[in-house]
Amino acid sequence: MNGQEIPKAYDAKDWEDKLYHAWEESGFFNPDKCIEAGVTKVDAVPFSIVLPPPNVTGTLHTGSACMLAIEDLIVRFKRMQGYRTLWLPGTDHAAIATQSKVEKIIFEEEGKTRHDLGREELLKRVETFAKASHDTIIHQTKKIGSSLDWSREAYTLDEKRNFAVRTAFKKMFDEAIIYRGERIVNWDPEMQTTVSDDEIDYVEKNSPFYYFQYGPFVIGTVRPETKFGDKYVVMHPDDERYKEYQHGQKIDLEWINGPITATIIKDTAGDMTFGSGVMTITPAHSRIDFEIAKRHGLDIEQIIDDQGKLLPIAKEFAGQGIKEARKKIVEKLKTKGLVVKVDEQYAHNIATNSRGGGVIEPQVKKQWWINVNKEFERAGKTVTLKSLMQDAVRSGKIKILPERFEKVYFHWIDNLRDWCISRQIWYGHRIPVWYKNEEIYCGIEAPEGDDWQQDPDTLDTWFSSGLWTFSTLGWPEHTEDLKTYHPTALLETGYDILFFWIARMILMTTYLLDTVPFKTVYLHGLVRDEQGHKMSKSLDNIIDPLDMIADYGADALRLALVIGSSPGNDVRVGDEKIISFRNFTNKLWNIGRYVQTQLTTSDSQPTIVPIPKSDADHWILKRLQDTAGEVTRLIENYQLSLAGEKLRDFTWTEFADWYVEIHKVEKNDTVLCFVFETLLKLWHPFMPYVTEALWGISGNNTKNLLMVEQWPSFAKASEGKPAVDGASSFQLVIGLIQEIRAIKAFYQIDPATKLSITVRGESQQSIQKNEAIFKRLARINEIHFSETLPPHTALAQCGSLQTFIELEGVIDFDAETKRLENEKSEKAKYIATLETKLSNKNFIERAKPDVVVAERLKLEEARKQLADFEHHLASLV
RNA sequence: GGGUGAUUAGCUCAGCUGGUUAGAGCAUCACAUUGACAUUGUGAAGGUCACUGGUUCGAGUCCAGUAUCACCCACCA
Secondary structure, three states, rough: OHHOOOOOOOOOOHHHHHHHHHHHOOOOOOHHHHHHHOOOOOOOOEEEOOOOEEEEOOOHHHHHHHOOOHHHHHHHHHHHOOOOOEEEEEEEEOOOHHHHHHHHHHHHOOOHHHHOHHHHHHHHHHHHHHHHHHHHHHHHHHHHHOOOOOOEEEEEOOOOHHHHHHHHHHHHOOOOOOOEEEEEEEEEOOOOOEOHHHEEEEEEEEEEEEEEEEEEEEEOOOOOHOOOOOOHEOOOOOOOHHOOOOOOOOEEEEEEEEEEEEEEEEOOOOOOOOOEEEOOOOOOOOHHHHHHHHHHOOOOOEOOOOOOEOHHHHHHHHHOEEEHHHHHHHHHHHHHHOOEEEEEEEEEEEEEEEOOOOOOOOEEEEEEEEOOOOOEEEEEEEEEEHHHHHHOOOOOOOOEEEOOOHHHHHHHEEEEEEEOOOEEOOOEEEEEEEEEEOOEEEOOOOOOOOOOOOOOOOOOOOHHOOOOOOOOOOOOOHHHHHHHHOOOOEEEEHHHHHHHHHHHHHHHHHHHHOOOOOEEEEEEEHHHHOOOEOOOOOOOOOHHHHHHHHHHHHHHHHHHOOOOOEEEEEEOOHHHHHHHHHHHHHHHHHHHHHHHHHHOOOOOOOOOOOOOOOHHHHHHHHHHHHHHHHHHHHHHOOOOHHHHHHHHHHHHHHHHHHHHHHHHHHOOHHHHHHHHHHHHHHHOOOOHHHHHHHHHHHOOOOOOHHHHHOOOHHHHHHHOOOOOOOHHHHHHHHHHHHHHHHHHHHHHOOOOOOOEEEEOOOOOOHHHHOHHHHHHHEEEEEEEEEEEEOOOOOEEOOEEEEEEEEEOOOHHHHHHHHHHHHHHHHHHHHHHHHHHHHHHHHHHHOOOOHHHHHHHHHHHHHHHHHHHHHHHHHHOO
């Protein structure tokens, strides 16, 4: 393409879909294809990431966009470095969330519940919905530019993953890690299912708090409707107020539905400082109460049924919903004279299902559990699931970034209770257990013979997610993929699912495979709006990544999400930030445009080997090498933001603002082209689209896709000798030009004014060599070389180079003299501090040698500057 | 109640194991504009690094305490 034909501005819309299509067509997202095509060596070291599967029914939000940007960056980087790189995509069936969404739609449209439809019909509907929704999320994922290997796409509920789930379940069942037991669970009467502890949201609410007379005691509650069955009264054994009562003592008293006999229980669970220090318990509907009851072998009586209605024990209130019953019960107690006091505004937390919104009603239920404390043998040692999870991180086999989350992780495990894995919903992995009369059978496939009834429950969605790193690679089969890519190299996700998912993957992998699921965990922050608020529908501040892509391009969005964010810290993103990165993509585009214009109008052809001629060439190549080395190191340490900033600074302030300007005076196309193409490679992982577009434009047709070009290899040698030397005299010239600009600004001389300067000393050669550059960039009219100076001049100095700007008739000398006197005293002060520092024995002895050298150089430099200043002052007077 | 983190320019944030006169982007102001780029360029202004102590030759960086904010966990009968 000719320079004239390249549009003035980069329009992402014209390129992105086309380029993504080209990448997909090439097959290079698939590491096997890369090996076939020879872009990756057969024996290359594998590098793998599994994509945290988005919910099928979800849409792409900025958090997932951030995740994709980071992962794609790392994956593209590794691929270019020559690793056998696999990034494996998939989606999650998100059982409860998906089913409740579909149920809601069906109810709104047809007024039907799932029970009207029946299990089979509902599942069909859910699957249809999931399928349609799947395509949306995949489309959105591609829009970001994700280089995922779609040929390996998995779904948590597809046949292979289902098989893995059943296999895992059976193994755990056989070893009694999974058991069935009656426990108190979080029951959602609306969804008719259990909810895990982690999936509960507490909503603060003010409700009346009642004090009732309970025999000789006063008890408090917000929930009078649970009190029918209360026949145990609990107090702390050390409570002096009640020492006359003995544990186990019976007391007759009048209660809601007539006289009852209550039993005194002394238990440390009673809080002496709360209320009267006495409480009655409802073991069937409160975990704490349930535990007290278990400790003392008390009766556990159900008061409220699964629909949230009172049972016959409530007598006249039986069948009523808890809300309506509550007031009536209080009324009845009032008429009986048992209400002591009511606090109308009592603030407390109500547990709700975060996936559906129903108010949680604890119930005692038979559920399937994973025992995290059961001891078993592993490699000759007695372990538990808990200890396996702890060891994986403690031993350093898994590294969590940022490190502080390791603490959070351990804390969570310390407080971990058995994990309830059964759910009473229909969409999900059906529990592979069958019953016949009293018999129970657990197997990967259904048992032979009739009359077997499969357990109606399904598994918690995180059960299958826990297998994700290896179920996606073919486990339980011993596949090549599993051998090659597991454990995976990196897991990158938001810190909000550390417990839900990361911990459970570690649990499943250490238990089932006796290895870790990944070596490094990189946790990104949550994406917030410009004000720092969480994005939410109710605040109407959601930034839709697709809108951003449509407006500014995927590259700009990616940069905005990656640069300026560090692991574990939240990122704020708004239009403004994205716009500034859009501007940058355009900057790069125009650099490319310039390079292209030059190449078509000059004779020289682009070449892979740069042939440095001028000082400027040496300088830019040296800087390129430094930058490439640093960027490589930073990405390898997952300091992506810093890497991006370094690259941007180099691209903009060194390459574009200096080298390209110099190129206009002193052409060297091989270097210009080399630096530019290297930059495209370095930028590619950050902004794949615009770099690939420019690569296509600037190259000849035999070129590969940039996506599989080799990462600049001399970057790796950054610790050794520099690939090119010299450049110091040119750096002086650049410094000098900057000095002159600064002086113009200082004296408030119009930067466009062309001045004459006198150059003195041994630096003549360098100036002469770069005279054209000097004249163009510093707007110098004439350069004299002389040992004698004209009367009124300002000194511009950089290192050993000295130039004197003629100021006659340009400035007000008196005012400037005063200003300079001030500056001189500041400089003197600075020198004094440096001198003190360097005369300090402790500093000399204890500081690192290079620090001391640096300080000495600084002092030398400062002294020289001061001398020049004095000289300058003298010349003004 | 327990825990974690944050506090650096008007705003958003970098600043990795202590060692330049503390940086960037945006916003502001001034100036420039035939140029690959007005999606631009050159500059300026703007900071007691929350506070108080401590360790150290040296602290934005390490330690202790205080304040404010944010988040996580537990949970109130």
